Amino acid sequence: MDLKQFISQSASQIEPDLISIFNQKVSGIEGLIPLTLGEPDFNTPTHIKEAAIQAIEQNESHYTNPRGLMEFRTAAANYVHDKYDVSYDPATEVLATSGVSEALLTTFLAILNAGDEVIIPTPAFPVYEGVVKIPGGKPVFVDTSDDNFKLTPDKLEQTLKAHSHVKALILNYPNNPTGATYDQSELSALADVIKQHDILLISDEIYSELTYGGAHFSIAKLLPEQTIMYNGLSKSHAMTGWRVGVVFAKPAILNEIFKMHVFASFSVNTIAQYAAIEAFNNGRDDAAPMKDIYKQRRDIVVAGLNEVGIATPNPSGAFYIFATIPDTFNGDSMQFCLDLAQQAKVGVVPGVGFGPGGERSFRLSYAASTEDLKEAVSRIQKFMKNIK
Ligand SMILES: Cc1ncc(COP(=O)(O)O)c(C=O)c1O
Known part of the structure; x- marks a missing residue:
């Protein structure tokens, strides 16, 4: 029996969310630093x-x-x-x-x-x-x-x-x-x-x-x-x-x-x-110490990406960087993120998943440990130098 016949038109016409799909796709890669999800690395107070x-x-x-x-x-x-x-x-x-x-x-x-x-x-x-x-x-x-x-x-x-x-x-x-x-x-x-x-x-x-x-x-x-x-x-x-x-x-x-x-x-x-x-x-001020740390991490990542020609707006909130893929990379945002995951072992999400205006970008979540972020930046820098 074809069980697909039971699925509603509305469900079958809707694409699953690309962040989760991409995250699943790369999460099995050994040694990957996942910067894919919007998931604070802090513990609940x-x-x-x-x-x-x-x-x-x-x-x-x-x-x-x-x-x-x-x-x-x-x-x-x-x-x-x-x-x-x-x-x-x-x-x-x-x-x-x-x-x-x-x-x-x-x-x-x-x-x-x-x-x-x-x-x-x-x-x-x-x-x-x-x-x-x-x-x-x-x-x-x-x-x-x-x-x-x-x-x-x-x-x-x-x-x-x-x-x-x-x-x-x-x-x-x-x-x-x-x-x-x-x-x-x-x-x-x-x-x-x-x-x-x-x-x-x-x-x-x-x-x-x-x-x-x-x-x-x-x-x-x-x-x-x-x-x-x-x-x-x-x-x-x-x-x-x-x-x-x-x-x-x-x-x-x-x-x-x-x-x-x-x-x-x-x-x-x-x-x-x-x-x-x-x-x-x-817990009204619980976010304040986390915010200070996020800000330091944001600055580390933005500076590190800019150094190798990856342009980024300086984000004024949340914990994401939406970076532009340099023209030196010959491929779309999906290819860039797959290559980065497989070759440099850093997981970021293809900008195409966020709708029009995101096609030449990727999203990096800096809600990860400072140590992981520093290592991720160094891997991205090496990756960028290799494609030049
Ligand atoms: C903009 C935005 N809205 C809503 C949510 C969902 O949050 P919640 O954990 O409260 O369901 C998220 C989670 O990433 C988000 O980024």
Whole structure:
């Protein structure tokens, strides 16, 4: 029997995420230094782990309110209020999800009809394309590579003029994969355009604690009505495996995302919620020492790549470098990354996986040990000298 006959059209039309495919492809290479995934190498802070242990010991092993424990929602609302000056009512405007990953899928299931368009500035986190396509939405890619990897108000305006079915725009800053971020005046200019249109803004701010210049500014402050804001603990608190994300939005929207969330997962892991309460309440500065180290690592890698003619923007946030493959390399980004993995034993992700504007680039995650990064840079330098 051909089991493929049972697969839905929507599932079979969607390409799996290239980062995971590529990572799997190269992870078996002996001696490889993997700089492929957005995975902090730090451990979750001890006080957060202790809160989780205590929750286990106190038998907190039941379902919670599916929106998240009230204590969780209050702690999350206070955290974004105190850090980014945005106000959300924990009773009606905050939802706990299993990572921002779940938030993304449930949001698009809640807001999209087949044929609705969603603007995705690229290079972008590849998951966005998939979650827009699953409910039948159409991604509208806007290449930002000529604008320092930032969406400009002009380009946004032009795109909105050219597309009549746009329902939402996704903004992600600090950005994965480019490390670009927006300051308050840039966000203000974008908000002026967004305000004039009946669209939603999905603001993925999961890297908000990892900015290397000025402090993060949340666009939700300028557009409280239209914004669906995400944050989480995966990156800021080295908690990728705990699976905690948060959605903040007005009740009319949040209630529908909540409906999807109940069907998808009901409630977030209870132990992880207790850990998150501790992180939000008492771990507000946990990201600071990690950020200092990421910054030092960023500087080591950027300098090392630039030395051998690999141009890079100097990322102002997150923990990725989106580097340009020099013209001396005769091949595309997939070939470059395969050669680098096989010959130099360094794993980085082909830029083509991040959409238009990424074809001649690769993404390197510097959320790895300083020692590994130094060795990786030296291997990349040797590799580049050999292809000249
Ligand atoms: C931009 C962006 N959004 C969302 C996620 C998903 O994060 P979570 O671990 O909260 O599901 C990631 C993870 O890499 C990301 O880079």
